[in-house]
Amino acid sequence: MDKSKVDYSVYLVTDSTPAILGTKDLVRVVEAAVRGGVSIVQYRDKHSDRQTAVQTARKLLEVTRRFGVPLLVNDRVDVAVEVGCEGVHIGQDDMAYEEARKLLGPDKIIGVTASSVDEALAACKAGADYLGLGTVYATPTAAPQKSLDGIAVVSALVAADDPAAAARDLLAKVVTGRVPDVLRAVAETTPLSHNMTNLVVQNFAANVALAVGASPIMANYAEEAADLAKLGGALVINMGTVTPDGLKNHIQAIQAYNAAGGPVVLDPVGNTSSSIVQRGVDSSSTLSIPQRAALAKSVSRSTGAVVVLTGKTDIVSDGVRTLRIDNGHEYLGRVTGTGCTLGTTLSAMVAAFRGKSPLVAAVAGLVMYEIAAERASVRDDVRGPGTFVPAFLDELSALREETVRGDVKWLAGAKVEAVEVEEE
Ligand SMILES: Cc1ncc(COP(=O)(O)OP(=O)(O)O)c(N)n1
Numbered sequence: 001m002d003k004s005k006v007d008y009s010v011y012l013v014t015d016s017t018p019a020i021l022g023t024k025d026l027v028r029v030v031e032a033a034v035r036g037g038v039s040i041v042q043y044r045d046k047h048s049d050r051q052t053a054v055q056t057a058r059k060l061l062e063v064t065r066r067f068g069v070p071l072l073v074n075d076r077v078d079v080a081v082e083v084g085c086e087g088v089h090i091g092q093d094d095m096a097y098e099e100a101r102k103l104l105g106p107d108k109i110i111g112v113t114a115s116s117v118d119e120a121l122a123a124c125k126a127g128a129d130y131l132g133l134g135t136v137y138a139t140p141t142a143a144p145q146k147s148l149d150g151i152a153v154v155s156a157l158v159a160a161d162d163p164a165a166a167a168r169d170l171l172a173k174v175v176t177g178r179v180p181d182v183l184r185a186v187a188e189t190t191p192l193s194h195n196m197t198n199l200v201v202q203n204f205a206a207n208v209a210l211a212v213g214a215s216p217i218m219a220n221y222a223e224e225a226a227d228l229a230k231l232g233g234a235l236v237i238n239m240g241t242v243t244p245d246g247l248k249n250h251i252q253a254i255q256a257y258n259a260a261g262g263p264v265v266l267d268p269v270g271n272t273s274s275s276i277v278q279r280g281v282d283s284s285s286t287l288s289i290p291q292r293a294a295l296a297k298s299v300s301r302s303t304g305a306v307v308v309l310t311g312k313t314d315i316v317s318d319g320v321r322t323l324r325i326d327n328g329h330e331y332l333g334r335v336t337g338t339g340c341t342l343g344t345t346l347s348a349m350v351a352a353f354r355g356k357s358p359l360v361a362a363v364a365g366l367v368m369y370e371i372a373a374e375r376a377s378v379r380d381d382v383r384g385p386g387t388f389v390p391a392f393l394d395e396l397s398a399l400r401e402e403t404v405r406g407d408v409k410w411l412a413g414a415k416v417e418a419v420e421v422e423e424e
Pocket residue numbers: 011013042044074075089090091092094111113131132133134152
């Protein structure tokens with residue numbers, strides 16, 4: 001497992017004490033919670049003897065590996081080494097970070113509890129992969145300007161009657177709560193949105209990029225890609241009006257962005273190839289929502305990419321977590337290019353949120369785009385698809401400005417839910 005890609009959004013810390021677990025079976029609770037959307041699990045057991053702890057950790061590892069999420073062990077580095085799980089979480093009174101690192105090697109995850117700025121700085125300097133910052137309470141007066149990477153919970157999941165439903169609920173809330181972070185990152189960095197897109201949408205896509213806060217360049221000549229890829233932006237490959245020559249340019253540009261580690265958004269539009277990652281196919285799809293969710297998850301698993309299937313209900317999956325978004329307006333389907341320019345929007349989000357969560361970035365792009373459409377559609381000056389387009393650009397821009405000044409009331413309209421997908 002590549003530890004730089006670990007998602008800390010919903011972090012389950014287990015507890016086997018009867019007061020919290022009750023009479024339930026811990027492994028089943030963890031399995032249900034992971035199925036619901038938990039993205040990382042820590043086995044925390046202060047009471048069991050070593051042999052029992054190793055046995056339990058092995059059972060938990062079997063579950064977490066099946067779902068592709070990491071398992072850490074709290075405090076007991078020897079148990080983590082013996083079962084070969086993804087890492088440990090240590091506190092200030094536990095084994096020293098350096099010693100744990102020696103035992104675990106460079107590739108394992110080591111999280112450290114920090115209860116003061118000094119402890120946090122020391123842990124970062126030593127090389128901790130993440131910090132556990134103790135109990136966090138929101139206050140009604142102080143909304144943080146920057147949210148955390150995720151929340152670690154014990155009883156909200158372990159004591160829940162339905163851990164899978166509780167995990168789905170938390171996942172949707174945590175992902176939605178990070179949307180402003182993504183939009184602010186776009187506003188702060190003005191990322192390059194390098195579009196190799198179709199003939200129909202060039203101008204519209206450039207304007208959407210500007211409205212969401214990105215810097216567009218419509219550059220179809222791949223010789224430019226290597227230089228552009230170094231600028232920290234993202235590439236949009238839209239195959240709407242592709243030609244044999246265009247295809248060669250697409251491949252060369254993708255290679256340049258891959259070499260530079262830059263994100264690529266691929267939109268095959270209504271391409272007639274056999275690939276299933278097709279927006280065109282999807283939007284007229286007769287598949288049910290569970291089928292589309294399973295499809296997105298399986299394509300994401302096999303490609304390693306975050307997959308977005310748009311439609312009345314959008315599906316987003318990173319192969320582990322799958323979400324649905326039910327925002328938008330029918331005008332989006334009555335204006336050409338609105339699917340393509342969603343790709344441009346997503347490029348801005350993934351570029352600005354590079355190194356963080358592409359799943360969260362994708363959800364942010366979808367939510368912003370579709371709530372802008374909802375707001376535009378109810379404006380007095382909008383009388384149909386023609387007047388919708390300028391109003392839509394205005395609303396994209398307004399959402400960006402509101403978010404930057406800390407006004408995120410609009411996010412209350414986000415309809416994001418986690419979807420449970422059966423394992424194949
Ligand atoms: C994610 C996470 N954050 C903090 C803690 C607390 O760890 P620690 O300070 O070692 O205390 P105990 O959990 O051992 O009582 C944690 N476990 N996980």
